[in-house]
């Protein structure tokens with residue numbers, strides 16, 4: 001299937017993480033032009049070298065998504081480099097500390113919300129504004145199953161991703177009539193460093209990484225996490241012209257963990 005992404009200009013942050021990298025390589029395979037951002041200059045340089053793309057197809061940036069000026073500079077710089085923007089993928093995220101109900105802390109709340117909510121808000125504000133002024137474009141937010149259901153020990157992360165759903169739905173209604181499709185993808189476990197960290201936080205130190213993985217995915221029908229590539233191609237579908245009639249939806253990719261989203265609160 002031709003996703004019709006050739007020469008489309010796509011912005012993504014959190015590009016140095018598992019899902020972000022997979023999106024970058026999938027975009028390269030589809031012939032898109034990539035503006036990628038990460039907060040660690042060394043990781044950004046390493047990813048850029050691995051992508052092996054010239055400046056006509058790749059522009060890189062270093063930004064902390066919690067800093068409004070840096071996110072604005074990412075969007076402005078990509079626009080100046082490529083001349084226009086077709087799609088924006090707010091993808092950076094942080095799982096937070098493992099805290100049960102009686103342990104929840106303001107420190108964890110502020111860190112998680114500043115990355116997951118403010119970070120998405122700034123990308124919508126600046127990226128969405130460029131797309132709306134152009135009168136066309138798409139935005140796909142990497143949200144989470146945590147934006148749909150709750151999870152013991154991860155209330156603050158889940159609250160932040162529920163907030164992301166509110167941002168997504170509101171942006172979809174505001175920007176949709178201006179020609180911009182805004183949607184989210186909502187994975188459960190994805191086989192990245194984040195899932196390994198969640199396993200370490202949630203499960204016993206006595207367990208091996210393989211045992212932790214098996215425990216985390218035990219509720220899925222296929223006994224596995226999503227691959228970063230599976231999530232990446234879901235994102236690519238939603239930024240592609242094939243999804244131009246879809247506004248304000250979430251798509252869960254969770255291996256029916258727990259027999260699907262509807263049976264979990």
Ligand SMILES: NC(=O)c1ccc[n+]([C@@H]2O[C@H](COP(=O)([O-])OP(=O)(O)OC[C@H]3O[C@@H](n4cnc5c(N)ncnc54)[C@H](OP(=O)(O)O)[C@@H]3O)[C@@H](O)[C@H]2O)c1
Nearest residue numbers: 014016017018019039064065092093144187189190192194
């Ligand atoms: N893996 C899962 O099981 C899972 C499930 C559902 C949803 N998600 C969501 O998927 C997205 C990508 O996660 P992932 O699985 O790819 O995890 P990951 O490998 O840990 O990548 C997270 C990315 O976010 C970046 N990031 C974190 N804080 C940042 C900040 N303040 N400014 C800029 N960038 C920042 C990280 O940068 P560094 O590399 O410098 O740390 C990294 O590039 C996140 O929004 C996450 O919530 C993941």
